[in-house]
Amino acid sequence: MKEPIVRARDIRKSFGHLEVLKGISLDINAGEVACLLGPSGSGKSTFLRCMNHLEKIDGGQLWVQGERIGYRRSGNKLHELKEHETAKQRASIGMVFQQFNLFPHRTALENVIEGPTVVQRIPKEQAVEEGRQLLARVGLADKADHYPGQLSGGQQQRVAIARSLALKPSVMLFDEPTSALDPELVGEVLDVMRSLADSGMTMIVVTHEMGFAKEVGNVVHFMADGQLVESGDPHQVLEDPREPRTQAFLSKVLA
């Protein structure tokens, strides 16, 4: 059997006394679009942030592309990696944030080439050329010299996606990528994500967009109270959920 791109085993995480992840185990295969759904506070964003060690896990084990994230095992101990080692792992895991988090003092193109030139030390001319292609791919070739402050939310999020892609990641994490957008701008971002999925990118998407999950997702994981409640085919989970927690959530969302 093929090695999954993401392998999570019994992931645990607490903030103080509050246990937000109570042992999550799942696999995500190459080329798969996995949507994490669930009520707010269910731990889905935290779980996503564990995958590139933005949050340190307190228990369990996590591999991305066969590489253990954030720790090195020797004997019975997991040693936390040094900062530059974690940084290297993160460069191959793309992440898109709810609030875009573009660098406001750099133009769209400068945002896109920042990772390749600073982290991967690719020559600037090459990075610029690839950066322009990426901006064209998200439909913003004409906005290369605009600053984030001059772009709409939807355009900013598309630049953010291009910025993540510039590092040629093996997997892309999306943390509620359309939640901060005006309703009429959601579509353009979902379109870019759809074409990204069509190109075969492995994507893990925390979202409230049920339509997107159903149409683009290969698998849906429903989380509640720090636990994985139900996983499966999007149509099955969203139209005919087995678990009472999933049913209760969906009846509220779709009502």
Add this chain to the structure above:
Amino acid sequence: MTLYTATEEEQNLSIVPARYRGRWVMAGVVVLGVALMVYGMVTNQRFQWGTVGEYLFAAPVLAGLGNTLMLTAVSMAIGIVLGIAVAVCRLSPNPILSSAAWAYSWFFRGTPLMVQLLFWFFMAALIPKLVLGVPFGPSFFEISTNTLISPFTAAILGLSLNEGAYMGEIVRSGIRAIPAGQTEAAKAMGMTRLQTMRRVILPQAMRVIIPPTGNETIGMLKYTSLVIVIGYSELLTSVSIIYSRTFQTIPLLIVAALWYLAVTAVLSVGQYYLERHFERGFTPMKAAKSLPGAAANARLKNGLPPASSASLAIPNGPAEELEKVK
């Protein structure tokens, strides 16, 4: 659905900005007051403008000014570098580093600058010689503190270490003003902490850091006059030496004040350009700056319908609601 079309007459309505007569009255009062003040100063013989002109470019005054500028530049440069280091240490996860940085700020902000200057100058009395070697072991190199500490080195040490403590707080406030999302985005891209600080955080923090740093620089320009207590000469020392001989105290103080004002003016211009440089990406869109009236006129010129009817023509959403209201 019927669209509302503005009539020719309605389309040609022009906007008259509100007029504020009180502003003109106030402006008149201020201009009159300033004119009176200038007239009084120029005609008052006791200001001795002749003497002011005589000494404004005198060699000892210019030499003093040179020292003032040099002390300000060197102390601020060291102070800013120290300040960045102190701020980064303060925000470090290492508790020893952050407490050390806090203690440094506490000590150097908490004691008078004059005391610090005197302390450095008289350091030889406390520590007669400086030794380089293995701690508690043999020494390789020794130097008498008195040969190392001149009025100049004591002045630089005192001013820059004091400045570093203040700059540390200013830089820290700048760093903390940047939203956590910026650090997260940089981290997620695989940047190290140093890269994040240099490429993402500090360039943005500069917007917050520059105005108070301008304050500090202008303050430093005048604090340098405190080095008079350790016998180092600068602008104010130079003029005081002259007026203690000629008793022309007021005109010579005016000479010093004019130079301080001139340098402050130059520094303010420099600050303006620095601020403009780091403002990139943060200035509002150009389109937003143009007046609504101008935009409407431009539309008319280009043969487009006025914005009011154009927005009503949007097929759904607000237009429909407007129709309902009607």
